[in-house]
Amino acid sequence: MPKASTDQSQTPGDGNQTSLSRTFKYLLATQFLSRGIPFIFNSWIVRHLTEEDYALYAIQFHLFVTCVLFLSREGFRRACMRADLSCDSSSTVENTAKLLKVAWMTLPLGVVITLAACLLIFWWQGLSYSDPFAQAILINGWACILELLAEPLYILSQTMLMLKLRLVVETAATLSRCVTMYILIAYHFDMEKGIVFALSQTAYGAILFIGYWFYFLLLHSFTISDIFPFSLRK
Template identity: 75%
Template structure:
């Protein structure tokens, strides 16, 4: 009886999952598209290439190298395996997921140094400062990565929809405000600060949910002491 009911719930679960994933992808692509039609009017070709290509490539490479392997491994874990409540398995999962942070910091720092060396930039130049600010934005996202992985294992798809939509909207609004209202600001700095706004929303969104709603205890969310045993 229970087996048949589980099989009957699968189409509903798939429909539920598809709905939220589709909405997440639509908003994460649609919001930037709308704002870019306004922003591009205030940018030169060089500025737009910096915004849409160079910084995007840098951030994508850093985040991919820092977290993709952990995401693929942790997403395959079943925290409810063995008929348990999932608390112990969640702590084990987070032990692995938190390893993205030290690795990500190393990769981010190395990536920033490489870009500055490759383009022969002075550390005091505004473009170099923008690279470091983008690196800080990457670290903000990596700080939220363990909780992102946990939320995906718990199928908290609505949380992802809200967090990513708010973060994307925040990045677009920040970019527009800085470019339109502060035309004297270096465009590279404006783009980098908008990425920090995105990373901050992701960070506060996932941390706020798991800390405020007490889905798991702090010892499970931050299982650092358990590494010693």
């Protein structure tokens, strides 16, 4: 009897250790692949770029996308990640609806910030819409909006600890960005490098959008009204 009691008292701890190990494994794999895949591709791509092209790709566009996304979603992401969506809770549906109502605020805010950032760059550098750099900025802006369309479902998946989903979707998105850039550069399409970089970023955002929406709508039995819960009344 004492032995059985000891085993029972260790079970919750063992479960926590297993959960922690699983979380660590998926997060480590996600970070490794999201950094490792671009490193391998960039080691080839950098040989085909001038210093100006590489600065445009690695600094200017990266700074634009990072700033827009950070200002648009970081506050909502940090707040929503604190939500507790227990799978056995009777109020899970209600809590999920409340979470998504907040998470969807990232989209209108992101659209405003994206437009403001694009207009600021146009005004600051005196660009016209026919300028390839201006077109690349607009394409990058669209890529940001695609990511923001997936943001509520990303937040939902993380609060529900769907770490494998994040691993698969982000790995596929990273591969799509690298492969798109590789194809457009290696096969010498008559296209400005800035446009190539912007299209590769759009491919990344598109796969994030498709991946999360495909999973929740087709594989997780969510409906459109579940994802857009604004018609729910208390």
